[in-house]
Amino acid sequence: MSVSTVTKEQFKSFVAALVNSDQKVVGVQAKDDKFAFGELTDADALRLDYDVTILPPKKYVLPQKETLMNFEVAGAAKTVCPDEKMVLLGVHPYDMVAINQMDELFSQGEYDTHYMNRRDNITIIVCDVVTPSENVFASSMNTATCDSGYDILLTDIGDRFVVEAATEKGEALVKTINGAKEAAAADTDKRKAVQEKNIASLNKHTLECKPSDLPDLLEKAYDHPVWEEKAKLCYSCGSCNQVCPTCYCFDVQDEVNWDLKTGSRCRSWDGCLLSNFATVAGNHNFRENRADRFRHRLYRKGKYVPGKIDGQIACVGCGRCISACTSKIANPVEIYNTLMEKA
Ligand code: SF4
Ligand code: SF4
Structure with missing residues (x-):
């Protein structure tokens, strides 16, 4: 070429x-x-x-x-x-x-x-x-x-x-x-x-480990106090999900038209920080707790998605979530570095 x-x-x-x-x-x-x-x-x-x-x-x-x-x-x-x-x-x-x-x-x-x-x-x-x-x-x-x-x-x-x-x-x-x-x-x-x-x-925040170390770091951090500490300030607004280039979760709903005879099946963006993200049939919410949702986002990026695509970390360092979070708690680097300090 x-x-x-x-x-x-x-x-x-x-x-x-x-x-x-x-x-x-x-x-x-x-x-x-x-x-x-x-x-x-x-x-x-x-x-x-x-x-x-x-x-x-x-x-x-x-x-x-x-x-x-x-x-x-x-x-x-x-x-x-x-x-x-x-x-x-x-x-x-x-x-x-x-x-x-x-x-x-x-x-x-x-x-x-x-x-x-x-x-x-x-x-x-x-x-x-x-x-x-x-x-x-x-x-x-x-x-x-x-x-x-x-x-x-x-x-x-x-x-x-x-x-x-x-x-x-x-x-x-x-x-x-x-x-x-x-x-x-x-x-x-x-x-x-x-x-x-x-x-x-292009490094306004420095991750203190290699990205490839994140899955192992997270393996040991499930009960770390940082999840509760940060989640206390979380509004569950979902902005960090919406602006993220690697967040791809969606919801699918059937919408019936006014004629009650036709309709469409639509999918729209969803976000794991939203309070009803994990609500399933019977109105059971298996991630009702804010700290669980907060932790899930960081696990998804640093452990779960890499497990699906050959170790690739699902945070590309765009920094959008850091700018979008009114509570100033969404910075993945800050959280991953904290896990290293107290690991
Ligand atoms: S910095 Fe990472 S987690 Fe935050 S929006 Fe960008 S890709 Fe997503
Ligand atoms: S943008 Fe901040 S306050 Fe909003 S859901 Fe994400 S972490 Fe919570």
Whole structure:
């Protein structure tokens, strides 16, 4: 696959052409003093220098709410299969790692056709981080850079971008960039310098162990007092779940229309910190206690999900939960480091 360089003007022309094509283009844009992924209608609005987005790009592979099928109460049902093509522009490496994890989780065991169809229709353009966010700790989680999942990798090297095509889809898109030139060794050296700087510096919080040590650390920490201590301050608002790129839990409900003859089966995001997350038939809640729910989130990230996907830790260090938690108790690094102190 090719590695090219393009000037910023050439790249902007490429984005303008994409925006004017019949393909949906989603990119990062300013939203007051923050940033958000949204449909891009103007190439000038794209901000590849953003620090972090309010919500991760997960919302495009696993929407907040989606219809899985429409049905008639009498019995007939028809699956709704997503088929919209989309270019997702400006995904940071840690968010790409999170999508890669979800790709594994949704394709292993029960293959999730809805998720995988949507994923197959998305072309992802990752961009290396230019501006670190106030709470990022991707360096601690080995996610400051990524080497798979994307179709194109962009790196800002000052006056130009280095553009690496990683798939056939990516290569086809790169071919449409007018003026793209094969990257010179000096340009790929600059890219390496940007990536090495990010590997060292996207670390506003430092995890005091290797991510791969977390499952064993948690194995011994089930009754640690930190769960009760922190949970006393938890509002069970679920914000830490909602903003997390690796939280993928969902609820499925049948919604019957006003005609009482037709309806839809919908799935929507759920969150393990919400008080009724673990409520099952008969109104039994097997995680009624706030501390149990608080602990579950950290176990899920550091032990349960890694057990499903070959040891990969389901926290990519984006720092969004730290910023979103009004109680200032959601920082995974702070909690894992506390477990080490008192282990
Ligand atoms: S747990 Fe927090 S820091 Fe880790 S991936 Fe989720 S939101 Fe980001
Ligand atoms: S964001 Fe903070 S207060 Fe809200 S559920 Fe998460 S830990 Fe609790």
